[in-house]
Amino acid sequence: MEQIQAAVSGALQGSLFALMALGLSLTWGFLRVINLAHFGIILLGAYLTIELAGPTGLGPLGSLLVTVPVLFVAGAVVHLVFDRFEVSELNSLLISYGLLIVIIQVVQNVWSADFQRLPGDINPYATQSVRIGDLIFPLPTVMAALFALVLVVAMKYFLDKTYAGRALQAFGQDREIASAFGIDHRMLGLLLAGASGATAAIAGMLFTLRGTVTPDSALEWVGLVFAIVILGGIGNVAGTLWAGLLVGAVSGLVAIVWTPATSPLVVFTLVVLALIFRPQGLFRRKAAH
Amino acid sequence: MRPTRLISLLVALALIVAACGGDGGDATTTTAAGGTTTTAGEGGTTTTAGGPSGDPIVVGGSLSLTGAFGATGVIHRIAGELFVERLNDAGGLLGRPVVWDVRDDESVTDNVATLYEQLISQEGVDLIIGPYATPNIQAAMPIAERHGFVLPQHTAVLAPTLNYSCQFPAWSIGYTPNEFIPHQLADAMESLDGIETVAVVTNQSGSVSFVSYGRPDVDEPAALEIFPERGFEVVADIPYPPGNTEWDAIATQIRSADPDLVMLNGLGVDANGLMEAMLALDGYLPPMMFALFPAPGPLLALAAENDYGILSVTMFEPNDTVLEGLSAEAAEIAQEFAARAADAGVPYTTFETQAAASWNAWEILIQGVEGAGSLDHQAICDYLHENGADLTFVGHVEFDPEKNNFWETNQMLKQVQDGDWVVVWPEDKAAAPLRGPSN
Amino acid sequence: MRRDRGWILILSLLVVVLVLPFLRDAIGSQAFPGFYMVLAFQVLFWASQATSWNLLSGFGGYFSFGQGAFYGVGVYAMAVLTGRQDMTWWMATIIGGLLAMVLALIVGMVAFRLRSLRGEIFALLTLALPFILLAVARLSDAIDGGQGVIVPVPPVPSFLPTFQDFVFMAGGLIAVLALAVSYWMSRTRYGWALFAIHDDEDVAEAIGVPTFSHKMYAIALTGLLAGLSGAISAMQVGFVTPEGTFNLRVPVMVIVISVLGGRRHWAGPMVGALYVTLLQNRLQAGNLEGWSLIILGLVLAALVLLAPDGLMARFTRRPWTIALVSVLTPVLLVTTGLVPDLIWAIAIGLAVAAVIAFLPSRKEAGDPARSAKHHAAVDELDGEPVPVGDGVVMETVDVRKHFGGLKAVDGVSIQVKEGEILGLVGPNGSGKTTLVNLISGFFPPTSGTIEVGGVGTVGLSPHKIAHLGVARTYQIPRPFASLTVRDNVAVAIMFGREPKSLAAAREEAEQHLGFVGLSDRADALPGGVNLHERQLLEMARAMATKPKLLLLDEALAGLNPVEIDNAVQVVRRIHRSGVSIVLVEHLLRVVNQLATRIVVLDQGRVLASGPPAQVMTDPAVVNAYLGRSADAAG
Known part of the structure; x- marks a missing residue:
């Protein structure tokens, strides 16, 4: 029972990291940029939520009305730079690393380096839970899972069922072929980068529901989020969610069967094994070639 | 082509700004020390009778102002600035103004040793004050020892590993x-x-x-x-x-x-x-x-x-009962600290253990210098061993080299x-x- | 003499490393603070780490985040072995280097065996390494246990004045070693194999580069140097913690440094280390109140946008000006007293040098080789056509290749005799290119045997098959994009059956370029020549491996009639030099003209075989091939 409780709680917690990974995976898979600034945008999402939720009376969920459009633009602007200079995949990593440093420092200059959290009266979700039978789940992680599910389904629908989505998929595989679709792939790229910024806004908000944030938090997410992107398969939307759930469940299970200290060892060993045996990601049916 | 030019201009500009930023600092402090320093004692110029004069005494140190330890680093920074300002207002140290040259070690232990080496051997600071967080203090200690500098340090409490005889803890949980x-x-x-x-x-x-x-x-x-x-x-x-x-x-x-x-x-x-x-x-x-x-x-x-x-x-909370047992200054400092922390955007502004540790470290350093009557490090170290220190937020403490200077805990x-x-x-x-x- | 400039630079650095501590002692700590030694150590430390990373990841293109793991193994070897086991520092350093090398070799054994673990997948694999080692170091009390390990100060050798001098010299020697290895590789087969792998690993293998072993050499050296340098740096830091060691700081820093400095040049990482270390130090010293990291981030992003190939690529355009400026500026600034602080003076000198490097160069304006309108053309043919002999150059017996349910090649048995030009034709998807890939060993057949000169090749790696005398070209030319036309050919010569040095190979390359009529394009990069010339380059590169059998995979696709005629002349010339040819071609006119025999493939099987005239009138062929792709004949 204890094990099941820990595994499912872990999986739900993992869905938050999947949400963080989603935007990174999308722009990496379809636009061929490795955007570390994404972590900075998530950080901005968290801080803007704290800034807005209380004073404006919007509450954390209501603050999405502001943060989603703002960070949509932020995501698109970052991509504008990559697009304008036709940055290679590797160089995008370095440039966005520079941007990440800048964002972290700006956040610190504005909000100080000290811990920030949403007070309990504005964020009643932090300590609430959902009970199913004997299992109890923290409400913030259930919300994260729901958001992740909705976003993944929506994104999957867009990519598989719409013309623009299929054009993007083609663009991710072969830029020259993609131009034959007759769609303005630049505009599409901006939209996708913006959408990934919007997911960052949601991930940032969800993070503040359960947790305390410092400017350095952005760097703490990197390892786990990359692990999820890799396991899910780069650019694989549904895979990202599955990978988040899997990593969370394994991590939670290891934490309770052995110790939480062992969890990172198991998770990253899993990453290595997955790359060796399923380099295209755990959750992709057909081979990458 | 055009955006490329524009950016190259920006880069050149950035490099120049970076360079000038440093040079400008040099000019304002007019110290012999290279690099730059934070003048924390503007109050010292509108001085009362017996205000400090002459070349400033420079105290160097690093704090984790960014990175993983940044959240606490900001507390130590505000406390330190407040201390230096009050010190200068009260006549400085040995009649001279005090300047604190604090640098950001970015919470990277490797940077700490470099910064202390730079402060001591290149910038020629007169005194040093320790960084925050145990690994950083562990990294700074050998540098201080190599140069024979007195190292008051804020927060490392694992006494047996801190075996430099002129390392003085500002926070003690005893030897064990x-x-x-x-x-x-x-x-x-x-x-x-x-x-x-x-x-x-x-x-x-x-x-x-x-x-x-x-x-x-x-x-x-x-x-x-x-x-x-x-x-x-x-x-x-x-x-x-x-x-x-x-x-x-x-x-x-x-x-x-x-x-x-x-x-x-x-x-x-x-x-x-x-x-x-x-x-x-x-x-x-x-x-x-x-x-x-x-x-x-x-x-x-x-x-x-x-x-x-x-x-x-x-080690300290500004509870009324606690403050009653201390000098009136303690409450005043706690208030002033809270005002500054609020200005800096820090959410929790109470002056408590971390800030008190900072204050202790500064008091140990300053009392050592005043007791020794000079900036001679061996003399400062000896004075502290012999006389201990009187700390505003703790009371009198004794430094026993046998216990790596860790005083009886409060x-x-x-x-x-x-x-x-x-x-x-x-x-x-x-x-x-x-x-x-x-x- | 000019060529040995690198050794002169490395020797000068060695002299500096050996002399500076004593010089410092003589000058005295007033004029030469001990901190200069710390800063110099840091520059050299990052130069060692970045140079070590650059061997595998810059030269070889295998982007790695594993540097933090290799470095960390060195760090912890020093910390644990000297701090807890009372080993001497130099033993601990050597063991640290070897342990890191072993770890690197394990990574290589796993990753380099699989074709799927290239590019970003390899990068991601190595990304997990520091995280795994971090968890292990925290869990194991024997390594750390989470609380950090104090690295004791080693006894300083009696001939050195201070501990700092000692660490500087030890770290400096490692840096000299790293630079020497890097320079040496960049001038020998070991580096050129990596250059070729960087540009196109499959092609490298096909022209005879043993890619697996060269990747293993590279990763071993990367691990060794990173471990050695990490061990020395542990002494400098004095106290090590798992989270301070096994994180992404070192990998990210070496990537930043190498990219800014330039990944292709052996000295690029050194230059990058100089810039990044000084910039960081000046920003820390600048006390910019929350601005320093913003400036660092912006400078980093801007430099990568502006000079994606790195500073060194720009410096080499006017090396003397740059060298002069970066040395004279600080000297002038300090002697005139304008900027008395030596570090600021050096930083300004470097900044000026960087700005000069970005000024537009006159050379860029007009490239004479490019402006002249060029048509590749070969001289008249000499010699007689080679008669078809009896010896069998290559034979496949009942070869099959199935991809899942798709039978791309389904039981093909063909022979190529000495002096033959075998035309291999068939509609799209009939298995022609798959057959070429099977013969050249790019992938193994599902079943059947292939022999080259009587030697079975199934299971051999492509470079071994290349050494048996099989060369190929690609339908879409795949030159090594960062090598000049001459060096593309030279690489193939270096890795031929008889290994040759770079100098000898370059000399010999001229013959092959002349052979296909590309001599006047020798110094151009492949990106700067036209499609026809790239296809000729493919042939020259293939000929440089001294093949007995050349597989030409649609070597004439996309050419205009004049170019086709020229290419046909070249193929004839190759044939007359005694090479048998398998000609995969869509253009029936060409096949008819050149081939001594034609094999028609359809749906993975041999449909017909015989002299051109006979095959082309075969009703089955007309039906299967011409009927479906009549347009191809035009």
């Missing part, structure tokens, strides 16, 4: 903190009824894990040995990594073990993470919980919201009561009685 902390907590728990079982939850970081396990290469008692000796049953022993994300699993495990006391030897917001995860299990909270070195603000907020009397350690336990941190242990220093599970 691994024994003192569990015993003190056990004492407090014995005063309550019905506390029999304990779960020990430990962050693997070197700043705290010795309290649970002792040092890995030394055979010494720590919480996991001491609690059974004292008659408590340890029902769970859960180590977790820094940056842990598995609070749900830990909470589940604790709830199953059902301890009377949770001893969380953690850091920063670990206690918040664990409490939130436990609360999410249908509002579960153990009868008693202790958190070792938490960020005081977020934990106070969460505990107060849930009316939970969580315990922690402290560590107390504090508890969240009615929306505030209140000193509750030991009983003779308590501002209010310790509340047990039933209250």
Whole structure:
């Protein structure tokens, strides 16, 4: 029972990291940029939520009305730079690393380096839970899972069922072929980068529901989020969610069967094994070639 | 082509700005020292009788202003600036103004040694003050020792490893903190009824894990040995990594073990993470919980919201009863600090243990210099060994080289009561009685 | 003499490393603070780490985040072995280097065996390494246990004045070693194999580069140097913690440094280390109140946008000006007293040098080789056509290749005799290119045997098959994009059956370029020549491996009639030099003209075989091939 409780709680917690990974995976898979600034945008999402939720009376969920459009633009602007200079995949990593440093420092200059959290009266979700039978789940992680599910389904629908989505998929595989679709792939790229910024806004908000944030938090997410992107398969939307759930469940299970200290060892060993045996990601049916 | 040109211009500009920023600093401080310095003593120019004059005395040091330790670094920075300003207002040091040259080590241990070497050998600072966080202090100590500089340091408490004879701790949990902390907590728990079982939850970081396990290469008692000796049953022993994300699993495990006391030897917001995860299990909270070195603000907020009397350690809290026993200056400093912290955008502005540690470090340094009457480091070191120091927030302390200068601890336990941190242990220093599970 | 400039630079650095401590002691700590030694150590430390990373990841293109793991193994070897086991520092350093090398070799054994673990997948694999080692170091009390390890100050050798001098010299020697290895590789087969792998690993293998072993050499050296340098740096830091060691700081820093400095040049990482270390130090010293990291981030992003190939690529365009400016500026600034602080003076000198490097160069304006309108053309043919002999050059027996349910090649048995030009035709998807890939060993057949000169090749790696005398070209030319036309050919010569040095190979390359009529394009990069010339380059590169059998995979696709005629002449010339040819071609006119025999493939099987005239009138062929792709004949 204890094990099941820990595994499912872990999986739900993992869905938050999947949400963080989603935007990174999308722009990496379809636009061929490795955007570390994404972590900075998530950080901005968290801080803007704290800034807005209380004073404006919007509450954390209501603050999405502001943060989603703002960070949509932020995501698109970052991509504008990559697009304008036709940055290679590797160089995008370095440039966005520079941007990440800048964002972290700006956040610190504005909000100080000290811990920030949403007070309990504005964020009643932090300590609430959902009970199913004997299992109890923290409400913030259930919300994260729901958001992740909705976003993944929506994104999957867009990519598989719409013309623009299929054009993007083609663009991710072969830029020259993609131009034959007759769609303005630049505009599409901006939209996708913006959408990934919007997911960052949601991930940032969800993070503040359960947790305390410092400017350095952005760097703490990197390892786990990359692990999820890799396991899910780069650019694989549904895979990202599955990978988040899997990593969370394994991590939670290891934490309770052995110790939480062992969890990172198991998770990253899993990453290595997955790359060796399923380099295209755990959750992709057909081979990458 | 055009954007390329534009950016190259910007880069050149950035480099020039970077260069000028430094040069400008040189010009304003007009010290012989290279690099730049923060003038913390503008008040010194509108001076009263006996104001400082002459070449400033430069105190160098690094703090983790950015990176993983940044949240606490900002406290030490504000406290230090306040101290220097008050010092200059009061006539400076040896009649000369004091300038604090503080640099950001970015929470990277490798940077610390470099910065201290640079401050001492290149910038030629007169004095140094230690960085914050145990690994950083460990890295700065050999540099200080090599140059024979007195090193007052804020927060490293693992006394046996800090064996440089001119290292002076500003925060002491005695020579054996691994024994003192569990015993003190056990004492407090014995005063309550019905506390029999304990779960020990430990962050693997070197700043705290010795309290649970002792040092890995030394055979010494720590919480996991001491609690059974004292008659408590340890029902769970859960180590977790820094940056842990598995609070749900830990909470589940604790709830199953059902301890009377949770001893969380953690850091920063670990206690918040664990409490939130436990609360999410249908509002579960153990009868008693202790958190070792938490960020005081977020934990106070969460505990107060849930009316939970969580315990922690402290060396100073601005409780009325505590302040009454100290000089009037103490309350004034605490107030002024809170105003500055609020200006800097810091959410929790109370002057407490971390800030007090900072203050202690500065007082030790300044009293050493004044006592020695010179900037000779050996003389300062000798003076402190012989005379100890009188600390505003602690009282008189003695530095025994046999105990690596770790003074008799004034560590107390504090508890969240009615929306505030209140000193509750030991009983003779308590501002209010310790509340047990039933209250 | 000019060529040995690198050795002269490395020797000068060695002299500096050996002399500076004593010079410092002589000058005295007033004029030469001990901190200069710390800063110099840091520059050299990052130069060692970045140079070590650059061997595998810059030269070879295998982007790695594993540097933090290799470095960390060195760090912890020093910390644990000297701090807890009382070993001497130099023993600990050597063991640290070897342990890191072993770890690197394990990574290589796993990753380099699989074709799927290239590019970003390899990068991600190595990204997990520091995280795994971090968890291990925290869990194991024997390594750390989480609390950090104090690294004791080693006894300083009696001939050195201070501990700092000692660490500087030890770290400096490692840096000299790293630079020497890097320079040496960049001038020998070991580096050129990596250059070729960087540009196109499959092609490298096909022209005879043993890619697996060269990747293993590279990763071993990367691990060794990173471990050695990490061990020395542990002494400098004095106290090590798992989270301070096994994180992404070192990998990210070496990537930043190498990219800014330039990944292709052996000295690029050194230059990058100089810039990044000084910039960081000046920003720290500048006390910019929350601005320093913003400036660092912006400078980093801007430099990568502006000079994606790195500073060194720009410096080499006017090396003397740059060298002069970066040395003279600080000297002038300090002697005139304008900027008395030496570090500021050096930083300004470097900044000026960087700005000069970005000024537009006159050379860029007009490239004479490019402006002249060029048509590749070969001289008249000499010699007689080679008669078809009896010896069998290559034979496949019942070869099959199935991809899942798709039978791309389904039981093909063909022979190529000495002096033959075998035309291989068939509609799209009939299995022609798959057959070429099977013969050249790019992938193994599902079943059947292939022999080259009587030697079975199934299971051999492509470079071994290349050494048996099989060369190929690609339908879409795949030159090594960062090598000049001449060096493309030279690489193939270096890795031929008889290994040759770079100098000898370059000389010999001229013959092959002349052979296909590309001599006047020798110094151009492949990106700067037209499609026809790239296809000729493919042939020259293939001929440089001294093949017995050349597989030409649609070598004439996309050419205009004049170019086709020229290419046909070249193929004839190759044939007359005694090479048998398998000609995969769509253009039936060409096949008819050149081939001595034609094999028609359809759906993976041989449909017909015989002299051109006979095959082309075969009703089955007309039906299967011409009927479906009549347009191809035009």
